[in-house]
Amino acid sequence: MIKKLLLGAMVSAISTAALGHGATSSSFEPDTNRIKSHLFFLADDLLEGRDTGSRGHDIASLYIATEFSKYGLKPMGTDGYMQSVEFRKALLEQESPAFTLSTDEGEVSLSYPKEYLTGPSLLNAASQVSGELVFAGYGIVADELEHNDYQDLDVEGKIVVILSGKPKSFPSEMGAHLASGSQKARYAVDRGAIGMISVTTPTAEKVRPYQSRLSYIHTPRMAWLNEDGEPANSFPQLKGSAFLSEGAARQLFKNAPVSLDEIYAQLEEDKAPKGFALPGTVNMSKKSKHSQITSPNVVAAIEGSDPELKDEYVVFSAHSDHIGFAKTVKKDNINNGAMDNASGTAVMLETARLFSQMEQKPKRSILFVSVTGEEKGLLGADYFAHNPTVPVEKMVADVNLDMPILTYEFADVIAFGASHSDMKASVEKAAANAGIELSPDPWPEQALFTRSDHYAFVKQGVPSVFLVPGLKSKDPEVDGSKVFGEFLSTHYHKPSDDTNQPFNWDAARTFAEVNAQIGYTLATQEQKPKWNEGDFFGETFAKDRQ
Ligand SMILES: [Zn+2]
Numbered sequence: 001m002i003k004k005l006l007l008g009a010m011v012s013a014i015s016t017a018a019l020g021h022g023a024t025s026s027s028f029e030p031d032t033n034r035i036k037s038h039l040f041f042l043a044d045d046l047l048e049g050r051d052t053g054s055r056g057h058d059i060a061s062l063y064i065a066t067e068f069s070k071y072g073l074k075p076m077g078t079d080g081y082m083q084s085v086e087f088r089k090a091l092l093e094q095e096s097p098a099f100t101l102s103t104d105e106g107e108v109s110l111s112y113p114k115e116y117l118t119g120p121s122l123l124n125a126a127s128q129v130s131g132e133l134v135f136a137g138y139g140i141v142a143d144e145l146e147h148n149d150y151q152d153l154d155v156e157g158k159i160v161v162i163l164s165g166k167p168k169s170f171p172s173e174m175g176a177h178l179a180s181g182s183q184k185a186r187y188a189v190d191r192g193a194i195g196m197i198s199v200t201t202p203t204a205e206k207v208r209p210y211q212s213r214l215s216y217i218h219t220p221r222m223a224w225l226n227e228d229g230e231p232a233n234s235f236p237q238l239k240g241s242a243f244l245s246e247g248a249a250r251q252l253f254k255n256a257p258v259s260l261d262e263i264y265a266q267l268e269e270d271k272a273p274k275g276f277a278l279p280g281t282v283n284m285s286k287k288s289k290h291s292q293i294t295s296p297n298v299v300a301a302i303e304g305s306d307p308e309l310k311d312e313y314v315v316f317s318a319h320s321d322h323i324g325f326a327k328t329v330k331k332d333n334i335n336n337g338a339m340d341n342a343s344g345t346a347v348m349l350e351t352a353r354l355f356s357q358m359e360q361k362p363k364r365s366i367l368f369v370s371v372t373g374e375e376k377g378l379l380g381a382d383y384f385a386h387n388p389t390v391p392v393e394k395m396v397a398d399v400n401l402d403m404p405i406l407t408y409e410f411a412d413v414i415a416f417g418a419s420h421s422d423m424k425a426s427v428e429k430a431a432a433n434a435g436i437e438l439s440p441d442p443w444p445e446q447a448l449f450t451r452s453d454h455y456a457f458v459k460q461g462v463p464s465v466f467l468v469p470g471l472k473s474k475d476p477e478v479d480g481s482k483v484f485g486e487f488l489s490t491h492y493h494k495p496s497d498d499t500n501q502p503f504n505w506d507a508a509r510t511f512a513e514v515n516a517q518i519g520y521t522l523a524t525q526e527q528k529p530k531w532n533e534g535d536f537f538g539e540t541f542a543k544d545r546q
Helices: 032-042 055-070 172-178 181-190 202-207 210-216 246-252 260-268 338-357 379-386 423-433 454-458 480-490 505-524 536-541
Strands: 082-092 098-103 106-110 126-135 159-163 195-199 221-224 240-244 276-302 313-319 365-371 395-401 412-416 437-439 464-469
Touching: 032 055, 032 338, 032 505, 055 276, 055 338, 055 365, 082 379, 106 246, 126 195, 126 240, 159 181, 172 536, 181 195, 195 246, 195 276, 202 260, 221 379, 240 246, 240 276, 246 260, 246 276, 276 338, 276 379, 313 338, 313 379, 313 454, 313 505, 338 365, 338 395, 338 505, 365 379, 365 505, 379 454, 395 454, 395 505, 412 423, 423 437, 423 464, 423 505, 454 464, 464 505
Parallel strands: 126 159, 159 195, 195 240, 313 365, 313 395, 395 464, 412 437
Antiparallel strands: 082 221, 082 276, 098 106, 098 276, 126 276, 276 365, 412 464
16 A cells, blocks of 8 residues: 555544344355465565565465466457566755745745755656746635635746645545646646645644654656656656755745734634745755666456456455655665555456356456556556556456455454445345445545545546455454554554564455455446545546546
């Protein structure tokens, strides 16, 4: 799972209820020895944490392709099972960033990284921008919410200064999309801005203090390269960007028509601060080092049995990459990613085998996509969603597996995103067939629907769910939400997410079974999944799909 602000809120108390079996028999019988073998292989130290582009991840990919081949699945990559993706990797030269504010009162230089942060540029080895400043609230334009931070502002040829985050009143998942970095860049670029400066807010400090961001300054940025060798999803119009600490923001807002304190006070009351021109100009520059890496998605299919519906695909996605070596740990420095996401990949492989064994295949075809670069920003999935090996409109649903915690016998599953489409009913039915129930998203404020690989499919209009074991435990002694919280605080993205985790193979069996049931239901039901009427994601991304 991609690193963001998972912790805090996720540990919030969700009561546990021990449930009995919903005893419905099923035709899928997952083999826990196989799941365990996949997981232990993928999470072995020899694979060195499966970093995107590393030899360890290449071996993982070959393993996955070999398993697909063993089950007789159809290769659906661009080179057999493999779909190789070119990436550019950019590293910031840590000595290079410069930021100067010039006003009537003189020049002030901010110090990196103490007072402000900036990331590497994926486009230019040397970047520089200077311009006048315009404050534009949160920098969001959302017609659906009658919100326009750029109203009456002229930012053409200027640097926009925006608040980190989004208004409190925005619905969480929709808000996560609208306030994402790439959306904010788009709103700015569409209006002619040439640079973007984000400033922290009291809320942002609470969720992710400036100090905690300092541990990520050496993190590279990556993007997949299009046919012209250009980084995808990038904005060449923006020549510079920065994230300002509160102290640095105060320098920028000194002598501003509205003080930073007044703006912060407006945020408290959830009022949208009005934009205005800020005094002075800013000059920003930095240097970035570029390299190119290649890393594969692995893609395979099981052909459906219906002569017409077999052209439609139910997609399973799971990321195979993890984060490689830990830089700050000396002894065991391998981030094995046993739960993130060797477990999801192992379950997907067993699901593929179960379908391959069925005498009567489901009507629709099933596509298994093992994606790379998830930890770098859902990159492999985004590449596949933009360059699918089957027509994008023929992908009728995506079921994503990422970081299922398989250490207790859960009595329910959570399908993030289920409330956006009629997949909710399908998942509910499939879960019941596997003897468990579907629970609503326990952390709507975390907007997890926008935080793993399925979201790349959502952005191409494909109705999707992100499936994880629920927090209800069959064992009254076990509190699922506590187990989950402890995993996040202790092992998540750390070398201890390894095979010493107390795996419960019955849980793995149940998860594989419910996963297969969902795929079967979606691939067999008469109608393909549909976005709910008027749903924001359907309206935004699936307008052209019939
Ligand atoms: Zn992760």
